[in-house]
Amino acid sequence: MTNSKTTYASVLYEGTFSVGLDKKFVRIDRDDPPAKGALKLSLNPFLIHTPDRNYLFDCGIGEFGEDTGPETIRRNLEQHGLTEFDVTDIFLSHLHYDHIGGLAHREDGYWELTFPEAKIWVSKKGWEKVTAMDKYYDGEKTEFISFIDAKADLHFLSEEDQPYPDMTVKKIGGHTEFHQVLLFDDGEQKYMQAGDVIGTKGSxxxxxxxxxxxxxxxSQQMREELARKAFDEGFTIMSYHEDRNPLYKLTGYDEKTGYSTENVDSYEPA
Structure with missing residues (x-):
């Protein structure tokens, strides 16, 4: 594990995709438009490094997209002097597979945990709902969720919870029934990740x-409330699906034009 005593946040960009009604993630360039009738989605797991822990806020799509797999997030972690074994905690905003698919892989032909030492923090009611389904999207993803349920170090969160002094989670609903906002606050740095409720800066x-x-x-109501909280309390917002600048602060407010934003640089090691 890196011996840096500095707390920082970094974007672990996995790629940009065109996603149609078939829910397939087809890789495109950051500057390309999506296919007709499809959404353009970038995927940005976030690393928060502290002197004591390495948090991930959501962990990417794993093998469930075009030309995707665990090598991408490993490569991104390596830039910070970290390996997959150094990730201590993964907080999941919700349980759509483009946010949790990175938890496991089949590089050797069978399911393995991508982050073997990590605690996985998940909404208790959300996990109960997903594991009670006859099918999680399809047969392959149902196998994946069953493997995680059996083998991962799962820790279940109440609707409002504080598992660490610098970490708070709260159910906000909206995008999914048990959607959570993830809040990091160590007294100096503050980060907010609200999954797809604030998925892009433009939202x-x-x-x-x-x-x-x-x-x-x-979802609309919570987006407005969380934006006000971020503005009033100085949180840096982390937008998981933002194409270019997924870390930003709200620096001003005008009743006609709304919030002004200021990009926050992702930490990049020298």
Missing amino acids: INRKYAAKYDFEPKV
């Missing part, structure tokens, strides 16, 4: 109720 100043959300109106 901050858009008033919309997305049809793909579990409860569109709740």
Whole structure:
């Protein structure tokens, strides 16, 4: 593990994808438009390194996209002097496979944990709902979720919980029934990751109720409340699906134009 005493956050960018109604993640360039009728989604797991722990906020798509696999996040961690064994804790905003698929892989032909030493922090009710399903998307992903349920070091979160002094989670719902906001606050640095409720920077100043959300109106309400919290309390927002600048702060507010933003650099080791 890196011996850095500095707390920092970094973006572990996995790629940009065109995602249609078939839910297949087809890799495209960051600057390319998605296919007709498809969404453009970038995937950004976040690393928060502290002197004591290495947190991941969501962990990517794993093998479930085009030209994807655990080698990407390993390579990104290596840039910080870390390996997959150095990840101590993974906090999951929700249980869609583009956010949790990185938990396991089959590089050797059978399921293995990608982060063998990590505690996996997940909504208790959300996990119960997923594991009670007859099918999690399809047969392959159902095998994946069963493996995680049996082999991972799972730790279940209440609707509002504080597993560490610098980590708080709270159920916000909206995009999924048991969606969570992940909040890091060590007294000096503050980070907020709200999964797909604030999936992109542009969503901050858009008033919309997305049809793909579990409860569109709740998602819209929570997006507004969390933006106000980030602005009032100085949180850096982490937007998992943002193409270019997924780390940013809200620096001002105008009733007509909404929030102004300032990009925050992802920590890159010298």
